[in-house]
Amino acid sequence: MGPCRAATRFKNENPEAQSFQVTLFGSLAATGKGHLTDRAITQVLEPKSVDFVWQPKTYLERHPNALTLEALNEKNEVITSKTAYSIGGGAIVWEGETEESEMIYPHSTMADILKWCNQEGRTLWEYVQLHEPRETLDHLKEVWQVMQKAVQRGLENEGVIPGGLKLARKASSYYIRAQSLKDSLKSRSLVFAYALAVSEENASGGQVSTAPTCGSSGVLPAVLYHAKYAHGFSDEKILKAIATAGLIGNVVKTNASISGAEVGCQGEVGTACAMASAAVNQLFGGSPQQIEYAAEMGLEHHLGLTCDPINGLVQVPCIERNAHAAARALDSNMFALLSDGKHFVSFDKVVRTMKVTGKDLPSLYKETAEGGLAIFAKRREPKKLKNS
Numbered sequence: 464m465g466p467c468r469a470a471t472r473f474k475n476e477n478p479e480a481q482s483f484q485v486t487l488f489g490s491l492a493a494t495g496k497g498h499l500t501d502r503a504i505t506q507v508l509e510p511k512s513v514d515f516v517w518q519p520k521t522y523l524e525r526h527p528n529a530l531t532l533e534a535l536n537e538k539n540e541v542i543t544s545k546t547a548y549s550i551g552g553g554a555i556v557w558e559g560e561t562e563e564s565e566m567i568y569p570h571s572t573m574a575d576i577l578k579w580c581n582q583e584g585r586t587l588w589e590y591v592q593l594h595e596p597r598e599t600l601d602h603l604k605e606v607w608q609v610m611q612k613a614v615q616r617g618l619e620n621e622g623v624i625p626g627g628l629k630l631a632r633k634a635s636s637y638y639i640r641a642q643s644l645k646d647s648l649k650s651r652s653l654v655f656a657y658a659l660a661v662s663e664e665n666a667s668g669g670q671v672s673t674a675p676t677c678g679s680s681g682v683l684p685a686v687l688y689h690a691k692y693a694h695g696f697s698d699e700k701i702l703k704a705i706a707t708a709g710l711i712g713n714v715v716k717t718n719a720s721i722s723g724a725e726v727g728c729q730g731e732v733g734t735a736c737a738m739a740s741a742a743v744n745q746l747f748g749g750s751p752q753q754i755e756y757a758a759e760m761g762l763e764h765h766l767g768l769t770c771d772p773i774n775g776l777v778q779v780p781c782i783e784r785n786a787h788a789a790a791r792a793l794d795s796n797m798f799a800l801l802s803d804g805k806h807f808v809s810f811d812k813v814v815r816t817m818k819v820t821g822k823d824l825p826s827l828y829k830e831t832a833e834g835g836l837a838i839f840a841k842r843r844e845p846k847k848l849k850n851s
Contacts, residue, residue, distance in 0.1 A: 464677060465549030466491065466500050466530055470507040472555075473532040477543050480534035482512045484541075489527040490724035490830040491549060492519040497626065497775025497832070499668060519831070525558070526550055527724040527829065551722030551730070552673045552712075568594050568710075571717050573755055573810040576710070580751045587741075587751055588703040591710050603702045603709075609672045610661070610684035616669060617660025624666050626776045634660035650693055651790060658685035658786040666777045675712040675721040678728075678777045679735035681785030683708055686739040686792050690746050700746060707745050708738035711758045711810075718811070719818035723770035724830040726821020728781075732788045733765030733817065737810075739792035744799050752804030759810040760795040761788075766813070767820055769828035771835030780836055 470485070485504055487495050495501055495517065505513050523529040526548040534543040546558040568590075570576045576590060591599075617634045624630045634656050641652035662681035665671045674683040687704065690696045696704075712721065715734045720726045740761035744754045765788070773779045827834025 464503075464553035464673065465528070465551075465555050466547075467503040467507055468553060469530060469547040469549070469555050469557075470504045470532065473534070473545060473547075474508055474511075477534035479536075480511060480542065481537045482514070482535045482539070483508050484514045484516065484533040484535060486516040486518060486531040486533075488518045488529040488531075489522040490519075490826075491528040491530055492517045492521075493831040493833065494772060494775030497772065498777060522826075523548070526556070526722070527826070528722065549722075551716070551720060551725070552675045553677075568713070571714070573711075573714055573758075576714075577751055577755060586745070587707040587710055587754060588745065591706040595706075599706075600702065603705050604698075606672045607687070607698065607702060607705060609670060610674075611688060613661045613664045613669065613671050613680075614657050614684055614688045615660075617662075617664045618656065620663070620667070624663060624778055625668070626666070626778060627774060628776060628778055630666075630778050630782075632659075632663045634663055650689070651793075653693070654685050654689045654789050654793065655786045657688045658682060658789040659782060661685065662777075662782040662785040666782060674708070674738065675716065675734050676723070676731045678723060678781050679731040679785060679788075681782070682732065682735035682788045682792060683739045683742065685785070685789040686743050689789075689793075690743055694746075696746050704742035704746050707754065708742040711738045711741045714810070715762070715814055715817075718814045720821060722830075726817060727768060727824050727829050728770040728784065729762075729765045729768040729817050730821060731770070732781075732784045733762045733768055735785070736765055736788040736792050736795070737761035739789060740795035740799075743792060744796040747796060747800060749796070749800055750804055753799045753802065755810050756802060756804055756806050757792075757795045757799035759806065759808060759813050760798060761792055762810070762817060763808060763813045764791065764795075766817055767824075769824065769835050770830040771828055771837040772830065772832055773837050773840050775832040775837075779840065 528549040531546045533541045548556045618638045621635050638656040641649050658681040661684045665677050665680050671680040720730045721734050723731045737758040740757040741754045744757035
């Protein structure tokens, strides 16, 4: 999504270009084909021709997901060149510019936000409502519609996910098998099916909502879809829960990162779990302190999670991780509801820990497909020696 947005802006700024050259650096190059980055950019820049240069071993200083776009004239000479950084969740930062997202909220930490809630007697979704423009509600309605449709399409679609791993979709069969189970098992199995459905849609190039990223897009929709259809929560209440989830994601993005290329999968699936934990805790009546606790657990217990996609595809282990994170979000909710909201480690401290942990992780484990499962899952097991 990020490179697609960058290509769209660059094309609009260079209508006189006869062709384009795009150089992908670092993690963006290492997993670009698996993430369909080249296809997305090509579709944007058509009908002009596009030449791609892949530089997976070259990392620019600002962010590991970088690309340089060049506009060429009829003599194949460069007339304009710009470098952009895809920082996660579709957001783009251009060389020489500040981050495009505005500082909408007056507070950047959960501690300060909770202090405001206590002083004003309000909850987290009200904090969002009072500081966001009015049209934000319309946006959240669209987000919720996209989430629901992604679940529904994913439950219906079957077959092999494109990309070369020959991985079969599981959501439909999981959903069908769940129907014959008893209540408690059925409930958890349906959550698995919903998360698989969205993640499989993402891996197949379908429409999803970044929550906070495409690779972690199955967690929040699964939990909210379950809340609506298993517990009868209204769309209005779910929209408020999405607002709170977005606030949690914003705190992580502001103080750490949601980019797997920068901090590993803890920044993607870990943040998604924190967002879903907070959202469902609010739905079930959690106080702001309990909501913060649920979010803290959702992220804390994903600390150190690596990003090691096989073949650079958002399939293995990504899809299953979304399903397990959705279940963990429900557990975090229940754990927080049983408490009074007091706990030892704050959400802000976990966010800071995640940032430092991400910096300490070797690049092999940050969306480069050069370590972990990306390597060992493809290796053949050595043959066992026969008994003499």
